[in-house]
Amino acid sequence: xxxxxxxxxxxxxxxxVAAELLGxxxxxxxxxxxxxxxxxxVGGNVSHLIxxxxxxxxxxxxxxxxxxxxKYTTDxxxxxxxxxxxxxxxxxxxxxxxxxxxxxxxRIAARIDTGLTADSTxxxxxxxxxxLIQIKPAFGGNLMAKIICPVxxxxxxxxxxxxxKKKERDDQHKGELIKVPCNLDxxxxxxxxxxxxITAKEQxxxxxxDIICAGGRGIGGTEGFEMLEQLAxxxxxxxxxTRAATDAGWIDAACLIGQTGTxxxxxxxxxxxxxxAIQHVVGIEKSDIIIAINNDPxxxxxxxxxxxxxxxxxxxxxxxxxxxxxxx
Amino acid sequence: MxxxxxxxxxxxxxxxxxxxxxxxxxxxxxxxxxxxEDENALEEALRIKEQFPDSYITVISxxxxxxxxxxxxxxxxGADEAxxxxxxELVGSDTWATSNVLAAGIRKLSGFDLILTGRQAIxxxxxxxxxxxxxxxxxxxxxxxxxxxVNDNEIIAxxxxxxxxxxxxxxxPCLLTVTRELNQPRYMTIKGxxxxxxxxxxxxxxKDINVDLTEVGLDxxxxxxxxxxxxxxxxxxxxxEADSAKxxxxxxxxxxxEKHI
Ligand SMILES: Cc1cc2nc3c(=O)[nH]c(=O)nc-3n(C[C@H](O)[C@H](O)[C@H](O)COP(=O)(O)OP(=O)(O)OC[C@H]3O[C@@H](n4cnc5c(N)ncnc54)[C@H](O)[C@@H]3O)c2cc1C
Ligand SMILES: Nc1ncnc2c1ncn2[C@@H]1O[C@H](COP(=O)(O)O)[C@@H](O)[C@H]1O
Numbered sequence: 001x002x003x004x005x006x007x008x009x010x011x012x013x014x015x016x017v018a019a020e021l022l023g024x025x026x027x028x029x030x031x032x033x034x035x036x037x038x039x040x041x042v043g044g045n046v047s048h049l050i051x052x053x054x055x056x057x058x059x060x061x062x063x064x065x066x067x068x069x070x071k072y073t074t075d076x077x078x079x080x081x082x083x084x085x086x087x088x089x090x091x092x093x094x095x096x097x098x099x100x101x102x103x104x105x106x107r108i109a110a111r112i113d114t115g116l117t118a119d120s121t122x123x124x125x126x127x128x129x130x131x132l133i134q135i136k137p138a139f140g141g142n143l144m145a146k147i148i149c150p151v152x153x154x155x156x157x158x159x160x161x162x163x164x165k166k167k168e169r170d171d172q173h174k175g176e177l178i179k180v181p182c183n184l185d186x187x188x189x190x191x192x193x194x195x196x197x198i199t200a201k202e203q204x205x206x207x208x209x210d211i212i213c214a215g216g217r218g219i220g221g222t223e224g225f226e227m228l229e230q231l232a233x234x235x236x237x238x239x240x241x242t243r244a245a246t247d248a249g250w251i252d253a254a255c256l257i258g259q260t261g262t263x264x265x266x267x268x269x270x271x272x273x274x275x276x277a278i279q280h281v282v283g284i285e286k287s288d289i290i291i292a293i294n295n296d297p298x299x300x301x302x303x304x305x306x307x308x309x310x311x312x313x314x315x316x317x318x319x320x321x322x323x324x325x326x327x328x
Numbered sequence: 329m330x331x332x333x334x335x336x337x338x339x340x341x342x343x344x345x346x347x348x349x350x351x352x353x354x355x356x357x358x359x360x361x362x363x364x365e366d367e368n369a370l371e372e373a374l375r376i377k378e379q380f381p382d383s384y385i386t387v388i389s390x391x392x393x394x395x396x397x398x399x400x401x402x403x404x405x406g407a408d409e410a411x412x413x414x415x416x417e418l419v420g421s422d423t424w425a426t427s428n429v430l431a432a433g434i435r436k437l438s439g440f441d442l443i444l445t446g447r448q449a450i451x452x453x454x455x456x457x458x459x460x461x462x463x464x465x466x467x468x469x470x471x472x473x474x475x476x477x478v479n480d481n482e483i484i485a486x487x488x489x490x491x492x493x494x495x496x497x498x499x500x501p502c503l504l505t506v507t508r509e510l511n512q513p514r515y516m517t518i519k520g521x522x523x524x525x526x527x528x529x530x531x532x533x534x535k536d537i538n539v540d541l542t543e544v545g546l547d548x549x550x551x552x553x554x555x556x557x558x559x560x561x562x563x564x565x566x567x568x569e570a571d572s573a574k575x576x577x578x579x580x581x582x583x584x585x586e587k588h589i
Pocket of ligand 2: 363444450
């Protein structure tokens, strides 16, 4: 009856979303009352990650290790996780909405015949019946849907990376370890992984940054993005972008923020030359402070910004660089 | 090679309008289109048919009667056959129920080697129907496919990852969900448009595909949409008024300091 979190690892490294889900799972488990948050760790040789999972709040770690699970395959991972669900019957199961999470979760949900919500951006526990309330964007972010799974268990959802809050890391915190037998046979796996290629260029955008200086079509080209880079260096942040800018090739696609890109929640978000289309805004709403710089006083971005400056970014940004004197 | 393409008719979400009073989507505000990535799925099927000319392409869709328009376009592009599964009882199906329907429809056909679906539909953005369909048919899957090579009964697929890709090898029958990167969909041909006249779109109801009400429709669906609403913005903040860029920025930094940033 616990809250489970899929502790996605790649190449023996924990994905950031695993810690985020543990933070959220911790909150949910306490809100239901007297439940545990458990990490499900799957792989070939992954026991070195157990302590990290405890440190991020896991009360229990279910470990499913087998040499056949060294590389991710839908077949292998689905089989062992579905079996573990049948055995231990979690109440809720959260997956990161990564390319792997969105491959694995639907296959598992179909195998055990339960419901699955895609890409939740916010979760809550119903006060009365203690079921999971899942909020997710639909119709390209134009609408939000509130989804429940009243009867089937576990209640499953994938969750956008970058949306949930990690717990403060506590290396003193320890939990309980449960080794789950895998009973996997090579004939269970019908897909052969020929190679995994990591292209450094597409290295994931750092969603953890405290300050993000983002630019859109209004930046006009690579030169403008160099100015944003200077701003980022001055304020101690990183550069992000809208799809108009990444499509134009002014900046790497890994910097895309929004519905199809990364969701972020920095302390300060600078939106420069960005109109504020809904698909972009869904990715920035959780920022503490949004500062918009746009030369069109009617731009939509001003309606989501905490502070707006109407003007040409080419004049405003150099002023910020010159005057910036805030700590941290 | 027998290829099945799953295609869905969706509202063009870049055009949808919101009823600000009722907080709902104005359904008729957006034109209906074929889901983008499903176009890539059909295109890939057509390319495979060019490589193996005795291939046969069936497009299958679950949806309201007007989805026939989309299926006619599929025929005009070169699909050999198109089937619409349409029944009032199917309204409100979630992805679990939808995959039951598509699986039942596909079982009624005379076998298949390859199923191609879009990675995700732009209305619900779930990316779940492909994998769930593969599970129900008991075949392997590859999602997020950006490149496909077919050698007889062996498929080599490149699957995108957030920071790279992986290459996977598998045997038919199998299912691939495809992305926009895979190919550039073609236009309809004159011959194809002519074919539309000769090729009737088959319409099946739930009796035709042998499913019952415990597997499909709103009541059978494990997930329920209990409410939908328009995302609220943070509310209008302050637009900083001053004569020069210098002063504006000075005021901004003053405000940030007040917030102890
Ligand atoms: C299915 C789907 C998914 C999408 N996903 C995403 C996503 O994840 N992320 C995303 O960002 N977009 C996404 N989009 C695209 C999105 O709809 C918008 O097209 C995009 O966000 C617009 O980018 P922009 O604001 O940079 O450009 P524009 O809308 O063209 O805005 C440019 C702005 O710059 C201002 N400007 C021009 N010159 C200057 C200057 N010198 N100084 C200051 N301001 C200036 C203009 O006034 C204007 O407001 C998606 C679209 C679809 C259909
Ligand atoms: N009603 C439907 N009819 C046919 N194919 C569908 C239907 N719904 C989903 N699909 C297929 O499944 C893919 C993923 O859809 P979704 O899981 O809804 O994001 C789509 O791109 C289609 O190929």
